[in-house]
Amino acid sequence: MIGPAAEAEIIAEQLGLNRTSAEILAAYVELIEELGTDDVSMKLIARRAGVGERTIFRHYATRTDLLLGAASWADRVVFARPDYDSVFDLPLALRQTMTAYGQRPDLAFLVAEAMMRGAAGTDPAPSREHLERLLWQEIPDLQEDERRSVLAALCHLDSAGTWVALQREFGMAVHDIADAAAWSAEATLNPLRSRTGAHYG
Amino acid sequence: MTDANDTPTAVVAAAAVRVAETSFDEISYRELSTAVGISERTVYRHFPTRAHLLTRTALALEAQLFAPTVFTDWAGLHEAVAQRFGAFDQHPAEAALLARAASVSAVSGYDSSFFAASVSALVEETAPGLNPRDRRRTASALCWFASAGFWARCRTAFGAEAEEIYRFYRSSAREVLRAAPEGTWPQTALVGSQA
Structure with missing residues (x-):
C-alpha cells in the first residue's frame, strides 16, 4: 500500500522509482514509525511490502541505501508540502510542514539526519527548485548574490532540521516551532515585499 | 587504556x-x-547504539577543532560565526559530522549548547524589553543560521564556501533583528547587525 495513491505515484516517478521500489520504501517508512529505526528487520519489510527479501536487496544493495531512500520518501510523501504559488506563502506552508514533523518525530529525525550526510546523503534542499522558480517569477530583478542568500535561507528553514534544532536546542513545543519557523521566513522575505515585479504590483 | x-x-x-x-x-x-x-x-x-557513538564523537571533535570563541557583544558573535565557518571549511568531514550529530534524536533529553545559551544571553541583555516569545524566536533563528547544519546545507546544495555562507548568515541575522518590534533594540544592536 502506497499512501494517498495518485499523489504517491507521481512522486515515485519524480524520484525515479519503479512500483516495487516505492512499495518497499512505503512499507519501511510505516515500520519505522511503528518500531523505530533500529528494530526493523529485512524480513519484516519484505512481508509488509509483499515481496521476497532478495527483491529488497536487488533494489537496495545496502541498509544505508534503503534508509536514505526511506528518508526521501518520507519527506516527499508523508511530509508532502502544501501547494503554494507565491514565495510569500512559504511562511504559511512552513507552519503546516513543521506541525507535520512534530506529529511524527521519528520520521522527522530520520529525514533531518539523512540530509546531513553530505554528498552521499539525500538532497538537503529539496524545495530549492520550486522556490527558485517563484523568486524568478515574482522578483525578476533580484541580484544573483541576493537571490542565493534568500534561497539558501528559505531552503534551510523549509527542512526537517529546523524542527529538530528548535526542539532539541530550545526545547520548543510543536506550536512554538511552527510559529518560529514561519516568523523567520517572514523576516527573510520582508526586504523583498516592495520589489515584486510590475505585473504583480 | x-x-x-x-x-x-x-x-x-x-x-x-x-x-x-x-x-x-x-x-x-x-x-x-x-x-x-x-x-x-x-x-x-x-x-x-551508533547514535551514542556519533554524539560523543561529534562532541569530542567540536572541543578539539571548533571550540567556540566566547563573545559578549554582537560584533563578537559575528566574528565567532565567521571563525567557525572558516574552521568548518578547513575540516569539512568533521564539520559535517557535527551537523549530522545535531540532527539525530538527543541521546539524553534536550540539550542546549553553550553557543545557544550565549546567543540567548546576548539577546536578553541587549533587548530586555523584548517579550519572551520574540526573544526566543530571535535567538533560535540566529543559532539556526549560525549552525553547522546551515554550513553543511549551503556547501552541499549551493556549493558555497565559508565566506559566502557567512554573508548568508549576516543577511539572515540582519532581517531577523529588524523583524523585532520597533524600538525594542537599542541602537548598538542594530549597528552591530549592519553588514
Missing part, C-alpha cells in the same frame, strides 16, 4: 581520527575495539 574511565574516551578518540578518512557508517565497532585493545562487547556496553 582499559581503565573504566578512559575506555569511552579512548574509543571516541579512535573514532574521531577515522572521521577524516572514511564515512562514519564505515567505522566499525570491531576496528575500534582493536584500536583501543578491548573487546567489541565492551565498546557496545559504552555505546549501545
Whole structure:
C-alpha cells in the first residue's frame, strides 16, 4: 500500500522509482514509525511490502541505501508540502510542514539526519527548485548574490532540521516551532515585499 | 587504556581520527575495539547504539577543532560565526559530522549548547524589553543560521564556501533583528547587525 495513491505515484516517478521500489520504501517508512529505526528487520519489510527479501536487496544493495531512500520518501510523501504559488506563502506552508514533523518525530529525525550526510546523503534542499522558480517569477530583478542568500535561507528553514534544532536546542513545543519557523521566513522575505515585479504590483 | 574511565574516551578518540578518512557508517565497532585493545562487547556496553557513538564523537571533535570563541557583544558573535565557518571549511568531514550529530534524536533529553545559551544571553541583555516569545524566536533563528547544519546545507546544495555562507548568515541575522518590534533594540544592536 502506497499512501494517498495518485499523489504517491507521481512522486515515485519524480524520484525515479519503479512500483516495487516505492512499495518497499512505503512499507519501511510505516515500520519505522511503528518500531523505530533500529528494530526493523529485512524480513519484516519484505512481508509488509509483499515481496521476497532478495527483491529488497536487488533494489537496495545496502541498509544505508534503503534508509536514505526511506528518508526521501518520507519527506516527499508523508511530509508532502502544501501547494503554494507565491514565495510569500512559504511562511504559511512552513507552519503546516513543521506541525507535520512534530506529529511524527521519528520520521522527522530520520529525514533531518539523512540530509546531513553530505554528498552521499539525500538532497538537503529539496524545495530549492520550486522556490527558485517563484523568486524568478515574482522578483525578476533580484541580484544573483541576493537571490542565493534568500534561497539558501528559505531552503534551510523549509527542512526537517529546523524542527529538530528548535526542539532539541530550545526545547520548543510543536506550536512554538511552527510559529518560529514561519516568523523567520517572514523576516527573510520582508526586504523583498516592495520589489515584486510590475505585473504583480 | 582499559581503565573504566578512559575506555569511552579512548574509543571516541579512535573514532574521531577515522572521521577524516572514511564515512562514519564505515567505522566499525570491531576496528575500534582493536584500536583501543578491548573487546567489541565492551565498546557496545559504552555505546549501545551508533547514535551514542556519533554524539560523543561529534562532541569530542567540536572541543578539539571548533571550540567556540566566547563573545559578549554582537560584533563578537559575528566574528565567532565567521571563525567557525572558516574552521568548518578547513575540516569539512568533521564539520559535517557535527551537523549530522545535531540532527539525530538527543541521546539524553534536550540539550542546549553553550553557543545557544550565549546567543540567548546576548539577546536578553541587549533587548530586555523584548517579550519572551520574540526573544526566543530571535535567538533560535540566529543559532539556526549560525549552525553547522546551515554550513553543511549551503556547501552541499549551493556549493558555497565559508565566506559566502557567512554573508548568508549576516543577511539572515540582519532581517531577523529588524523583524523585532520597533524600538525594542537599542541602537548598538542594530549597528552591530549592519553588514
